[in-house]
Amino acid sequence: DAKGRGRNRVRFFNQHMQVEVTERTVLTNRLRQAMEKEELYLAYQPQFDRRQGITGAEVLLRWQHPDHGHYAPADFIPIAEATGLILPIGQWVLQQSCRLLADWAKEPGCQHWQLAVNISPRQLHDAHFVEQLTAILQQTEAPAERLLLEITESQLLEDTELALKHIHQLAAMGIRFALDDFGTGYSSLQYLKTLPLKQLKIDASFVRDLLQDSSDEAIVRTILALGQSLELEVIAEGVETAAQFKALYQIGCRQFQGYYLARPGTLEQLYQHSPSHPG
Ligand code: C2E
Ligand code: MG
Ligand code: MG
Numbered sequence: 001d002a003k004g005r006g007r008n009r010v011r012f013f014n015q016h017m018q019v020e021v022t023e024r025t026v027l028t029n030r031l032r033q034a035m036e037k038e039e040l041y042l043a044y045q046p047q048f049d050r051r052q053g054i055t056g057a058e059v060l061l062r063w064q065h066p067d068h069g070h071y072a073p074a075d076f077i078p079i080a081e082a083t084g085l086i087l088p089i090g091q092w093v094l095q096q097s098c099r100l101l102a103d104w105a106k107e108p109g110c111q112h113w114q115l116a117v118n119i120s121p122r123q124l125h126d127a128h129f130v131e132q133l134t135a136i137l138q139q140t141e142a143p144a145e146r147l148l149l150e151i152t153e154s155q156l157l158e159d160t161e162l163a164l165k166h167i168h169q170l171a172a173m174g175i176r177f178a179l180d181d182f183g184t185g186y187s188s189l190q191y192l193k194t195l196p197l198k199q200l201k202i203d204a205s206f207v208r209d210l211l212q213d214s215s216d217e218a219i220v221r222t223i224l225a226l227g228q229s230l231e232l233e234v235i236a237e238g239v240e241t242a243a244q245f246k247a248l249y250q251i252g253c254r255q256f257q258g259y260y261l262a263r264p265g266t267l268e269q270l271y272q273h274s275p276s277h278p279g
């Protein structure tokens with residue numbers, strides 16, 4: 001009867017939830033150990049200018065677990081966020097990134113390359129974030145102007161004042177900021193006015209159907225126009241095909257990132273995309 005089925009459904013739902021909770025606990029424990037076991041590493045996805053020359057790379061966190069294999073950032077970053085583990089992990093990402101920037105500064109072929117590093121809301125709101133990043137820059141002697149921190153609109157929503165204070169302090173040190181996944185969050189034009197931004201990243205979701213969907217094209221055009229009038233760089237994410245690249249170029253986009261040009265890979269792979277690579 002219906003009542004019986006209802007009860008079964010409730011029990012099934014609870015078991016399902018139980019499985020999820022257990023998986024989350026397992027994942028949290030594994031993530032706790034991931035750093036000391038050196039299971040985390042970084043991938044680098046090149047970013048390109050209009051002539052398809054490299055301007056730098058976005059740093060993307062990777063986790064290779066010995067039993068499970070790869071965990072996707074979409075699965076473990078929310079857990080790192082919720083548990084606070086993103087703080088030490090994010091520190092490590094910044095440390096590695098600044099070391100690399102310092103190395104590049106000595107290489108004629110890639111002196112001008114920049115590194116884009118994703119920053120989570122938890123980091124941006126952390127009371128020690130500014131002082132820790134200052135220390136990393138001093139230790140590594142990385143050029144601050146080559147560091148591009150990627151933030152999202154949604155992360156500015158909670159305790160905006162503190163986040164803005166940190167952003168302005170870091171910008172005063174020469175660090176640059178990009179607004180990631182632009183157009184997908186609670187886009188407030190107010191942010192564009194108040195933030196010391198260098199770059200807008202057109203979200204991949206607008207690039208995907210650019211050729212089929214005229215509203216996506218209209219949105220991309222609008223973001224490009226916005227960038228031009230506010231004197232911000234605009235980069236398109238998730239460029240997967242030659243046709244998308246051409247269409248973006250035709251409507252005025254001059255910076256690109258995506259599988260069509262290069263997938264995230266090792267440093268060696270990054271250097272292979274550049275005629276003047278150091279490696
Ligand atoms: P994101 O910052 O928007 O990064 C771009 C994502 O799109 C990356 O996924 C990249 O591998 C993927 N991608 C690049 N080109 C293409 C393309 O042509 N087609 C498609 N379909 N995808 C493409 P990934 O590496 O899985 O990272 C997912 C998200 O995880 C990132 O989105 C970012 O929000 C977060 N993330 C990654 N690394 C870090 C990190 O070190 N710290 C923090 N806080 N978040 C990170
Ligand atoms: Mg990003
Ligand atoms: Mg993005």
Ligand code: MG
Binds near residue numbers: 152180
């Ligand atoms: Mg993102």
